[in-house]
Amino acid sequence: MQQITMGQAIQQALAEEMRRDASVFLAGEGIGVGIHESPVMPTFGLLREFGPARVKDTPVSEAAIAGLAVGASVLGLRPVVEVMFNPFFTLASDQIVNHAAKLRYLSGGKSSFPLVVRVKTGAGFGAGCQHSHNLEAWAAHCPGLKVVMPGTAADAKGLLKSAIRDDNPVVFFEDMGLFFFPSSVPEDDYTIPIGVADIKRPGRDVTVVTWSKMLGVAFKAAAALSKEGIETEILDLRTLLPLDKEAVIKSVQKTGRLVILHEATRTGGFGGEIAALAADDAFSYLKAPVKRVTAPDIPVPFSPPLEQFYIPNENKLIEAIKSIVL
Amino acid sequence: MQQITMGQAIQQALAEEMRRDASVFLAGEGIGVGIHESPVMPTFGLLREFGPARVKDTPVSEAAIAGLAVGASVLGLRPVVEVMFNPFFTLASDQIVNHAAKLRYLSGGKSSFPLVVRVKTGAGFGAGCQHSHNLEAWAAHCPGLKVVMPGTAADAKGLLKSAIRDDNPVVFFEDMGLFFFPSSVPEDDYTIPIGVADIKRPGRDVTVVTWSKMLGVAFKAAAALSKEGIETEILDLRTLLPLDKEAVIKSVQKTGRLVILHEATRTGGFGGEIAALAADDAFSYLKAPVKRVTAPDIPVPFSPPLEQFYIPNENKLIEAIKSIVL
């Protein structure tokens, strides 16, 4: 199997879908000629292959970019547009939340809006809080949207293909921390269904529900705990909306213990939803308090020691797990 | 005590604070001369008393209105700006979330941004999903903001005064369903502290955590249940951020049962945060699953029977309570 990064996996998904379907086009800031043409970036090389009619470098105009997707999709195109950094989701949010998500409902089911908004996200690259702010919980609170947030390159490829083929608007969050490290990705044309979580590591003692870049943190913690005889089940949500409730409940039924791990700040984060689900539908199986390991409630700071303090790590996860397992 | 509506209570708070402090000014769409000059609307009569220099009717420009507040506050004014309907929060959200909430942090604590954003919200007036969409969970997920959402006229007055005097940016959600029904409000100059929840009805059997307009629904359910011997404790959060965790935990410790009630849609709503809090910090006291009573995961529909279906009511709350108490 090929060893590629998540950036490259996304690139492959985009290229393959564009070859397959002429109605797919891309738009966004710097997605054609970029300021650093790195081959691991998601849109690298696509302008060259597909030309400027299908790879639209846009002005710095997030609302218009999102609206472009809404309008183009209702006429049957399949736009894939990019929000360069998650904090700029705010600028596109009226179009995404009040339009993409609601116009089908408002039409009484007559129209559909098959669009994808790719949002680059994640802290850890020293750009500060106006470039780093994980807001997947915002999108997941908006009925009419689907919300995907892959944690591996292979998932990213299969999920992005599903997103592009989906007839509903999909917000697809890509943690930039995953753009640079290679892992195994199938070469063929495969899809991974939206709305299905994945047990990335089976375990008996505790369930860790996580998504996106934090998957790596979960693995590190699980490996360390395993040496101490604690077996962690890692459930990668992959999709936040629609939420795979079954998978969460089933895992908690099995382990009786739940820790939720996400990079976004704690209060109001999507971890609350998972905890609420467990506290209702898996209540009788819970043997211990439900823990959340998240960023603290602060903006993402710049200076390296501060930023590292912000990002949840395996030590914090191990501590949380031990607090309920031991 | 005077009997006034929440709209009038807000009006009093604004007028009193403007009289007290010349640095307070208002800005927003239609806050001066409105299209229906109803005396129960929050800004009624303020233009007449304070003149156009302090009551700024703005163009339809939500981003500029929010930015106006950010800039004016850093120079020491105390802007109170209005977002006409909650869905338009999206249009102001870059300024509120990436600027108002973060610039103090980015300054290393050198600057402050004492501003208030009033957001009118709530379903039930037949305006559809682009006018009705409760997004308090968005604001509550943004460190640097305080988030207030009163459920009574008296609380609204005291909390808005606190918000205006607070040196941090405050997002203040006002459910329009509360603008029209009079209740008792003290006449004097009082404040209610931000960050303190309030037991609106003590009870022994179950805790209902709620806020804003749903408080009325909780009271109706509590009255009905009381006749059947079930005593409901109603905890009105009033402030979502900073969250009064103690109050939630204490009440759950007492009753052992928790139902969360909010008008916003379920998935990703702030109810998840409360459930997560209970499932962690009050886990050992919980005698039953934690229930949430919320709107379903749909946009707010227009037609009256559909819209009524959307809004949580006392029957649904009673059912949820009975499912864990009996």
Next chain:
Amino acid sequence: MVQEKLMLYQNMLFIRRFEEKLTELCKIEGKLPGMVILCTGQEAVAAGVCGALEKEDVIISNHRSHGHLLAKGADANALMAEIFGKVTGCNKGKSGTLHIAVPEVNALCTTTVVGGGIPIAVGTAFAQQYKKSKAVTVCFFGDGSADEGSFHESLNMAALWDLPVIFVCENNVYSGAQRMEEHTKVKDIALRAQGYGMPGVVVDGNDAEAVLKATAEARERCLAGEGPTLIECKTYRWRGHGEADHQAYQPKDEIAMWMERCPIKKIEKELLSEGVISREDITALEDSIAIIVEDAVRFAEESPLPDPEEALDDVYI
């Protein structure tokens, strides 16, 4: 041309009577749910613009949509039923008066977020260009909406890419209770077109023929690949922002002056004096319109409300 003029007259009269009926219904407590927002006095814009369009052309409308939709050919029964919140409405009662979409006539998106439709029009025009279809997009919005950031981003992008879109600013002097001079310093919104490198045209928005002509020219430019045009139609809102508005801020004599300049009366007078129609023709037309409007109301009234559980449908495909 005579045919065209007659068509404009008929369309405007139909819109007028349809909305007058709504004004009437609004007075009956509890008849119509929600807010009702009318374009009375502005019919020449809707009729004139849509008169220059083909069926495949797309329109993107706003909160003041009835005129646009009817002029584009929307079914009156389904429209009325939607306004009543009935299951037979264009959108099954999910939308109501504020955001009625009528995909059957390519009225693809109606949004009540002020300025929210403008970026969407860029999108539909992009799709038209991408597919090389011989169709254009028209986007309707008010003078107030031209202050939203979305207006700016959209016009810049549309001009940059030579998209086949016509931006129609219906300048009815007010944005809510605010007069034009209270929300911007410029006299003409059309002036802004220069800042994007597209033509900006001012037309008499109460002259349906002039509106049609300007739209037809802009459409030609679109189809010739010459890109978008901003057309500002100067007109006036006879009624309040919505039917609940008491219009305290609108000077009585200003309203009277504009009622003198009624777009329907103007064209009616011309048609009469040119001998195209007679008084009897008008009566006959009025009668037939009255029947259609009454039918629409009956249809709406007799249609059922949706079942509550239907609220759960149509979120996803």
Next chain:
Amino acid sequence: MVQEKLMLYQNMLFIRRFEEKLTELCKIEGKLPGMVILCTGQEAVAAGVCGALEKEDVIISNHRSHGHLLAKGADANALMAEIFGKVTGCNKGKSGTLHIAVPEVNALCTTTVVGGGIPIAVGTAFAQQYKKSKAVTVCFFGDGSADEGSFHESLNMAALWDLPVIFVCENNVYSGAQRMEEHTKVKDIALRAQGYGMPGVVVDGNDAEAVLKATAEARERCLAGEGPTLIECKTYRWRGHGEADHQAYQPKDEIAMWMERCPIKKIEKELLSEGVISREDITALEDSIAIIVEDAVRFAEESPLPDPEEALDDVYI
């Protein structure tokens, strides 16, 4: 005037050397965290604009801020330390190079959200007007930022209320890797001013004196209550968008042409030929600047990083 010219020269040279040092430091792996974005070649804008301002005047800056901040009088040590992420930095290491605020010199907000500072400048100018202070606001932003909706809403509001704000568009030909003609159809951003009813001025952004003069005039208008001005400074970005940018898309001869037009060389030549300074003066000035810059780097390097837990401070007051 001679004094002024000399001041411009000194300021520009200082900004240039300060940033050249950053270019150097960027080459040392792991020396500087995050992205580093420089204004090399554009110094005349920062120096010219700030040369026309008083201390109480407010500036709102963007991602390309070092020049603005230094020209406004920011402390070089604290600035350098912030870029290093040190606790002695202007913002205790919380901000880094992208959003440095220096309230001490009324550089009140720096935002890296493109266009995000423009509404804030409306706010500070509003406060200045409200308090009747004799101060103005300057807002710096790039050509790309002028396509954001926030630009539009802000300029309209500022003009409407005659706010004392000067909008300075630093047109350096590029927005990221995109040339001006790839992001808008207009040749001059200044053209857009007409659409808001404010004057729009184009100046040679490599001529510090011309920039100063235009700013001083705009400032007079502000203080006379005549409202805002949009000044477009035509200049060029010698280096990439940030230091990691390989500038593959920037034609070599274009860069060379603009380096010929170096704003510092231009004024230096004039000062020499006018006999205001000698070669020896320049050497002395260079030496003193080198010392300050070296000191700043030493200060930054010797300063401690913040303790991790300090991340929790400064969220609320």
